[in-house]
Amino acid sequence: MITRQSIIDAHERIRPYVHRTPVITSQSIDDIAGCKIFFKCENLQKVGAFKARGAMNAALSLSEEERKKGIATHSSGNHAQAIARAGKVLGVKSYIVMPRTAPAIKKKGVQGYGGEIFECEPTLEARESTLADVIKKTGAHEIHPFNNYDVITGQATTAKELFEEQNNLDVIIAPVGGGGLLSGTAMATKYFSPSTLVYAAEPEGADDAYRAMQSGKIEKSQANSIADGLLTALGEKNFPIIKENVKAVITVSDQEIIEAMRLIWERMKLIVEPSGAVPLAAVLKSKEEFAGKKVGVIFSGGNVDLEKVTKLFIQ
Amino acid sequence: MITRQSIIDAHERIRPYVHRTPVITSQSIDDIAGCKIFFKCENLQKVGAFKARGAMNAALSLSEEERKKGIATHSSGNHAQAIARAGKVLGVKSYIVMPRTAPAIKKKGVQGYGGEIFECEPTLEARESTLADVIKKTGAHEIHPFNNYDVITGQATTAKELFEEQNNLDVIIAPVGGGGLLSGTAMATKYFSPSTLVYAAEPEGADDAYRAMQSGKIEKSQANSIADGLLTALGEKNFPIIKENVKAVITVSDQEIIEAMRLIWERMKLIVEPSGAVPLAAVLKSKEEFAGKKVGVIFSGGNVDLEKVTKLFIQ
Known part of the structure; x- marks a missing residue:
């Protein structure tokens, strides 16, 4: 269904209508994380997200x-x-x-x-x-948000662009909700950077992907997290791709998500939404796993209600 | 004192130690402003500012x-x-x-x-x-913050980079406090994009540059604005450059600064500090002046106390 050529075609097809988002690095976050991170800034994408x-x-x-x-x-x-x-x-x-x-x-x-x-x-x-x-x-x-091969192929162009700028990543890590971005990332990695390992990051309060990887079947989501973009369960078209190509799902608490989000706002001057901060939270939680590695992190989106999110910073 | 070659030399000298920051556009802000804006993102610079x-x-x-x-x-x-x-x-x-x-x-x-x-x-x-x-x-x-020719020459590299990416700007607009960035911007414009008009943007509560342009001499600053990076009066080395090369100083209220800052946070997903939002506030205040033009805006910095600034968004 999804081939190397279909991702290349999708990239050509959407090119006039979307941004090629920047890849940004931060020395101070690298120092904290103990690895070298390349952030693909889909929060700066049209509509504020890879979607x-x-x-x-x-x-x-x-x-x-x-x-x-x-x-x-x-x-x-x-x-x-x-x-x-x-x-x-x-x-x-x-x-x-x-x-x-x-x-x-x-x-x-x-x-x-x-x-x-x-x-x-x-x-x-x-x-x-x-x-x-x-x-x-x-x-x-x-047009389903994630359980659709054309949607998955479109999301795959995010990782394709990241690999075009950094061709030697050891790891790429994407957030997972329904699995559209994650399955697209997995397919792009398979075709364009096969030596890179794919990880997923997920909120503890919506850890259906984590459980699905254990049980081998799609699980229900508890849908309980501040990361409001990641509350849905995996799609039927997404899960088989994820099962075959994703090394592990790392789960993080809402507190860890808020801390990672704050770090991004303060150190990188970039607004990411809670869902978008989940991969960095996962990297910071699993420092030994990523120590010294070159890690691609996808900032999936930046749409926040400022009133609501900034209250988290004033306590 | 400051020559075309000295700016080129400064750029070479500092290149290994600073970011070449991205130039970002926003369709939704262009629609609001009625002109085409190219934002030079020095909020993403090392230390979070052009400094x-x-x-x-x-x-x-x-x-x-x-x-x-x-x-x-x-x-x-x-x-x-x-x-x-x-x-x-x-x-x-x-x-x-x-x-x-x-x-x-x-x-x-x-x-x-x-x-x-x-x-x-x-x-x-x-x-x-x-x-x-x-x-x-x-x-x-x-090393004085602004009243120093080597500092001014270093700040000039910001506009030089912007002109390298957009060589047909009608206008460039920088915030003004002591005048380091503004005088550097003026010199870079003179040498690298002489047909571009240079504007300054300044808080009403610290409008010494505006008054200095009227009186022809350096004026004291009232130092009363939320834009804490722009409270100082112009330097002796900065003022003559500004007087000769800057077309006008546009002043804006703190309320206008907060509104522009909020627009940037919400639409561009970029954190700029109040001082950094002053040029966009000036563009939005003077829409007729810039209508249909290609405008370069310098986001000077992104260092905010999140607790303090985000309180402005919760009212």
């Missing part, structure tokens, strides 16, 4: 016939904005089902791109049934 | 004999860290006179580089007399 890549690739991969009635999805956040923006760029309508608990900044972002929001209860069941209604009514084409 | 450039150039321009007893300065913040870091890089002692009111993060930064801090009252007189004592006692060489 712009997968959504754009999936929308561009539809035929004109398929997308003319619009595109639709359910998402708690960054994928929602990414689909709304893809709709705007392609001149088609976008319909977004969002849990009513989603951060205000993410709802505002969707509306700013002209997306139409349908609110629902914050459960997977409510999201899926609301989306089914919307699609029935509008005839829009669904 | 790393001038300090490094001045320290490297000293003879070994001159610097062997150490380097010294008085500074409320970023120049302090920059001198401490230059001392560490060159293996000499650094002595920093700081007002006791300086942000904790800036004091911590100085100590992290091994700089020795001497606290004083937050007045120019106290700073100068304390520094004189320190120099008498240690034999260290003073």
Whole structure:
């Protein structure tokens, strides 16, 4: 399904519509971590997250016939904005089902791109049934946030770019929620940097990927963490790729996520959202594992409600 | 004093010790501002501010004999860290006179580089007399934060790099405190992009540069603004350069600075300090003046006390 060439094609396809984000280093964080880290800054991506890549690739991969009635999805956040923006760029309508608990900044972002929001209860069941209604009514084409090969292939371009700038990474580490970024990262690593080991980082309060790697089957998520982008369980298309290509899943507590996030804000002057700080939290928790290595870390996004997140810093 | 060649030489001299910082654009801020802005991200510079450039150039321009007893300065913040870091890089002692009111993060930064801090009252007189004592006692060489041609030449490399990436800017705009960055920017513009107009941006509560441009002589600063890096009056070496080469000084209120800063944090996912947000505040205040133009904006620094600044966002 996902080949070396399909990732190269996706990269060409989305290039006019997304940023090639910078790779940034920090001597002071390297000193703390005891390894050499290359941060791929998808928080500086369009819509503030890597999700712009997968959504754009999936929308561009539809035929004109398929997308003319619009595109639709359910998402708690960054994928929602990414689909709304893809709709705007392609001149088609976008319909977004969002849990009513989603951060205000993410709802505002969707509306700013002209997306139409349908609110629902914050459960997977409510999201899926609301989306089914919307699609029935509008005839829009669904683009799933992660359980979609075109989305995964789009996300894979993040790691591809990182390898183009740093071709000798020992390790690459991505956060895992539904597994779109992680499975894309795993495929890009397989094709473009096969000697690099792939790790995942996950909140303890939503450690379904960690448990799935033990049990060998998809597990439910407790969905209890400050990292609101990582609460969903793995997708059926994502898990087999992860199972085969990911060395380990490292779990971290919310306190460790907040500390890593604060370190990034203070030392790197970059705003990452809690989900985006999870990989650095994992590196700092597993210093022996990464000691002296060259480590690629993906900052997945930077969309935060400033009021909410900055309260964590004032205690 | 400052020639095209001296800026080129300074750039070569400091290159191994400073970042070539990224130039970042933001579609959503362009839409708000009504012009095309290229942000030179010195908040991502070593020590979190452009000051790393001038300090490094001045320290490297000293003879070994001159610097062997150490380097010294008085500074409320970023120049302090920059001198401490230059001392560490060159293996000499650094002595920093700081007002006791300086942000904790800036004091911590100085100590992290091994700089020795001497606290004083937050007045120019106290700073100068304390520094004189320190120099008498240690034999260290003073490197002034802005009233020093090697420092100005180092700061000029910021605009030089921006012009290398964007050679057709209509306007470049820098914040002004003592005038080190602004006079360096003016000289770089004169030599490397002479058709570009140079503007300055200044807090209303410290508008000595604005008044100096009217009166034709250096004025005292009221030193009353949230932009704690811009409270000093212009230096004697800086003012003549500014007078000759800067088209206008735009002043902005603290409220406008906070709004611009929030916009940068939210839309660009970049942490800039209040002083660093002053140029964007000026662009947003003078939209007619810059409408449709290509504008270079220097984000001068990103060192904030998170507790203090984030309180501004929770009201």
